[in-house]
Amino acid sequence: MRRAKHRERPPLSRELILAAVLRAIDDEGVEALSVRRLAGDLGVFPTALYYYLPSKDAMLRGVVELVLDEMDLSLAAHGDWRERVRSLCHALRRVGHAHPRLFPYLIAYPEITLQEYRLYEGLYRALEEAGLDAARIVHAGNLIFAYASGFTLAEVNAAIGPSTPAEIDELGTLPVEEFPATHRLAGRLRALDLDHSFGAGIDTIIAGLTAG
Amino acid sequence: MRRAKHRERPPLSRELILAAVLRAIDDEGVEALSVRRLAGDLGVFPTALYYYLPSKDAMLRGVVELVLDEMDLSLAAHGDWRERVRSLCHALRRVGHAHPRLFPYLIAYPEITLQEYRLYEGLYRALEEAGLDAARIVHAGNLIFAYASGFTLAEVNAAIGPSTPAEIDELGTLPVEEFPATHRLAGRLRALDLDHSFGAGIDTIIAGLTAG
DNA sequence: ATTTCTATTGTCCGGTGTACAACAACGTCG
DNA sequence: CGACGTTGTTGTACACCGGACAATAGAAAT
Structure with missing residues (x-):
């Protein structure tokens, strides 16, 4: 009987817990995550989780690594250096799109993980191939990484907040005399295609690197 | 007598509270902020604060606006469009440097404030002056804003975490066979001047905009 | 002097992370 | 086959949190 009960709920494990953490964060956001509700979801007492993870911070750290390790960098191994840079971005x-509510936390995470270094390594190799000297490679790496993360961050924040429609309406309410240029561009801003804009940004950076 | 006591602690006000919130966040970070300790700092009972701000969220929102409104955009009004773009960045x-612990929260803030629109307006005017067409201006605005915020975010995260020395040591521990390019650049990375790198990134973007 | 309003105090509730001790189930070995 | 130590889970406890709500003190107005 007890055995049956035991079978109902598979035994806990670090992986199982982290998967639940990720699910909870994707659904309700990082700040809504609580050890108690997490334990509830897993059908277990809160403190049981502390057997596998020493603290809530460790859970968050673990989920950050989990998601980063999911990141597929394989596409960035082949092709022209420009294509590889695009691929890494x-x-x-x-x-960010896969886990919008985790992404800000992930980006803000103080410690650099191995996977992050891999991303930079891919960037550096591509930029070496582009024929840049060492100083410019380092700066270009920072530029590209900062752009890709900053752009995505802005995107996911807009996606989880009061949604974009609100902002779009807001655009019309800006006083024309203080924001003439913004009003001239209002049409384009409303019809903005983020996929396209992201790519255009990368291309501009690449153009700047090859022009200099 | 009671008057004297009254004089000891100036009466509460929204501004006074928000200033204390900012001080607390600068010292201990956003997540360490608690209404109770805040009230303690102000020599008042916790719930007194709720007379001026309806919730803790409102305090954070208020402090975000406060800091953004401090942002000095006046320098971006004159000079060559390139200079103005640099100035805005x-x-x-x-x-970010003035309030590193608030900055991630600020950047991640879902709602766009007036001041943020002013920054974009400055950007758009400069880019119009550069002779770009509407579509390119919008993309360039996104690029520049994403870069500046992404770069600064990475900076402040490194500054408040276990500090940069730790990472620098970490660089040497990366396996050479998997990270050859990173190792080739290790010297440059260790000696990285962030001020210079930030400027170099902007210049690359500007070059890309004028080249295309 | 009495009323009215403003700013502050007190009390209360449900929820949080987690330290610590107890306990049940299990594999191993005598 | 039976005792034992390990592993995994439970249960209790504590100090903290944000915030709703009602009660009150003090100043201003009448």
């Missing part, structure tokens, strides 16, 4: 952006 | 970065 899109890989980062895909992570 | 640096204004954003200065905010």
Whole structure:
């Protein structure tokens, strides 16, 4: 009987817990995550989780690594250096789209993970191939990474907040005399295609790197 | 007598509270902020604060607006369009340096404030002056804003975490066979001047905009 | 002097992370 | 086959949190 009960709920494990953490964060956001409700979801007492993870922070750390390790960098191994740079940027952006509520936390995470170094390594190799000197490679790496993460961050924040429609209406309410240029561009801003804009940004950076 | 006591602690006000919130966040970070300790700092009972701000969220919202409104965009009004773009980027970065622990929260804030629109307006005017067409201006605006915020975010995260020295040591521990390019650049990475790198990124973007 | 309003105090509730001790189930070995 | 130590889970406890609500003190107005 007890055995049957035991079978109902598979035994806990680090992986199982982290998967539940990720699910909870995707659904309700990082700040809504609580050890108690997490335990409830897993059908277990809160403190049981502490057997596998030493603290809530460790859970968050674990989920950050989990998601980063999911990031597929394989596409960035082949092709022209420009294509590889684009591919790396899109890989980062895909992570943001897959887990929008985790992404700000992930980006803000103080410690650098191995996977992050891999991303930079891919960037550096591509930029070496582009024929840039060492100083410019380092700066270009920072530029590209900052752009890709900043763009994605802005995207996911807009996506989880009061949604974009609100902002779009807001655009019309700006006083024309203080925001003439914004009003001139209002049409384009409303019809903005983020996929396209992201790609255009990368292309501008690439153009700047080859022009200099 | 009671008057004297009254004089000891100036009466509460929204501004006074928000200033204390900002001080607390600068010192201990956003997640360490508690209404109770805040009230303690102000020599008042916790619930007194709720007379001026309806919730803790409102305090955070208020402090975000406060800091954004501090942002000095006046320098971006004159000079060559390139100079103005640089000036706007640096204004954003200065905010991050002034309040590193608030900055991630600020950047992640879902609602767009007036001041943020002013920054974009400045950007759009400069880019119009550069002779770009409407579509390219919108993309360039996104590119520049994403870069400036992404770069600054990475900076402040590194600054408040276990500090940069730790990462620098970490660089040497990466396996050479998997990270050859990173190792080739290790010297440059260790000696990285962030001010210079930030400027170099802007210049690359500007070059890309004028080249295309 | 009495009323009215404003700012502050007190009390209360449900929820949080997690330290610590107890306990049940299990594999291993005598 | 039976005792034992390990592993995984339970249960209790504590100090903290944000915030709703009612009660009150003090100043201003009448």
